[in-house]
Amino acid sequence: MRNNIISSGGLYSIFFVSSMTGAFMFVSSSRSEVANSDLILLPLAFTLILVITSIPIMVYVKRFKSVGILDACTALSPAAGKITALLYCGIFILGSVRTVSRLDLFVSSVIFPEVDMSVYMLVVVAACAFASSYGLAALGKMGKITAVFFVIASVVILVSLKGELDFLNLTPLFADNPSSFLNASVLTASYAVEVALIPLLLPRLTGNKVKGFYMWLLASYIGITVFAFVIVTALGFYANTQIFPTFTLSALGEIGLFQRLDAIETAVWILGIVVKLALFLKCSSMTLCYAFTGMGKRTALIICSIITGLSVVYISQNIMRFTFFISPAQTAISYGLLVVAIPVAVITADAIKGSRRRYEKKAS
């Protein structure tokens, strides 16, 4: 049982790793310019969006203390509990597929373009499924260690780029249409679907949940802003031409005899993906078990892993299939459902039920 308890430090470390992995794996798209000073303001904007949109979750945490969101839904209606569990499962499988597909895109675009990396991606999914079988406590500890690695690797890369910064690569703020900045902020915030894990794992979460949440947001904001600043000033317009600008950035760095520090980034990046994916697979299998009472934990984990693996192999063959997984509609709907709609619905239903109960008590 202790294996399935995670400290808030561990969970928010995984969240931090997930945000930094997102920054490391930042895919430049034709939708918005990368080499633009707006990119430096983007973390502030999406952090504010996260703070605002997470209010329902924070209210939920205060109100329900240690009751998980699935149990709260089931208390309102057993069918609602199962449907919510299935929604969680589906969206976290989507998140897993997006994470592994990005890795696949990276490896097959930048590292080994001539090689079909599908088998390697299946090995990664299998390894993450194996890691998740160790339980939440182990994942939390792994998250903390990985977060330390991320910080060290980031500092090494950033220090190595000191001489590359050119302030003439900056641009006036909002030189493009401000609405594209707003769209990019909403889209980037919606990638942080892991926030929805807080009410899901509430019964298994120890420590200060609210303080840890804001600490995570602050750490991610600082980390991503620094990377954005260095991308804009060191790469300039060149960042627009690169599919993975952060990786290109690390390829520029050198310290003394050591050149091409991209190897460091690749290593910590894959480690981060393993941690994030293991947590997502664990949570999707937990919710699948919840939806189908009687299904074994192992069976659920295998099912979720197979769906993720097969989806990744399917997407790998065509770049257009990947674009669906980073499409604003898909990510925004997923985020809106899990982070805003479901907690708001549960809080509202519970409040109505509570007031009705009080009314009935008074009446009797």
Next chain:
Amino acid sequence: MKKRLRSISMLLAATLIITVLSGCDRLGTELVDLMIIQGIAIDVTDSGYTVCVQTLNNAQSSFSNGENKAQSPSLEYHSEGETVAVALENAVTISGKEPMYAHNRIILIGEKAAKRGINDILDFFVRDYNTRPTVPIAVAKESDAKSVLEAKIESDLISSVVLEDILKRSNLFGRAVDARVLDTVNYSHDTTAALCLPAVITREDGEYKELSLDGTAVFNENNCLTGYLSDDETFGLMLINGKTDKGVFSLITDNNETVTLVMEKVNTRVEVAVNDEGVPEYSVNIYASCDVNEYLNGRSGHLGREAIERISQSGAAELEKLALASLSATLKDLNCDCFRFGRRLWLSNRKAYDGLEPRWKSVVGDIPYTVTGRVTIRRIGEESFLN
């Protein structure tokens, strides 16, 4: 039992990863079968491009003593194609070896190719996963790139290595612009700035040839070669752009003393102000901290306070002269903005920039500017002290 099963599965996974997934996709390729590219020379034909790919001669360096004097340390492969990528692929086919671009030291562009424009040349080096963004690019002045790369220099030297060293060293001392693939892309996409690349030449040196830097090639708004800057104009360009910390220059003071100064630190500030007519005015302030490396006054080498004062003033005047010469050559003669003046205006006064940007080319030659130099003497060398 469960523990043992876990250990066995972990061992199996580790074995699988070590044997199948470690190393790179070239795991089965012998070193001699790799085409370790050192330099690429690109020229144009009527129908496309010719490339000369200089590679390490792996057979030469695979001898037990590390080298075989009978063979050249490098090999050159030539090919043609409609595009740079096709021409390079054809060179690979000729060699029969697997190309390795990651070790490429230089991309050399022939003058004709540079005049035709470098946008189409660049795309392969930006897009291909194996090429690096830090590879320097240079123009073969008044010749084709192939003849520079294939120049017969000392037998145990590789021209690409020599060229890379020349460019690095010269860049450090403000004599060659820093033009890597990354910088080239940035300048070529800047609508107002002009791309500048170092120009290299070959000189006769007895039996062999000597590779040398010869100023800077300047490109117009279409990224086609439009002219060259001299060595001193290049130095002025580097000073204004704040791209050099070191550098050596000589001067003659009012007292007819010849002095050589070594710059130890340079700090440049370029300010832009828009006047009432909406015209941007630029003021360039160059501050250099220098050491006296040589002092020739026909007598002893003692330096007094007055002499140091004179040297400082003459040094400042010399820096101003270098900067003004560079400004005049680029803005007035070549009608190009190599100083990113347009971008500086964009960052400080967007409204004024938006009005001027479409006709930047026509206004760039009339831009008013002032240059102020300041030199501080940091050290005077070992010979005596202030008297």
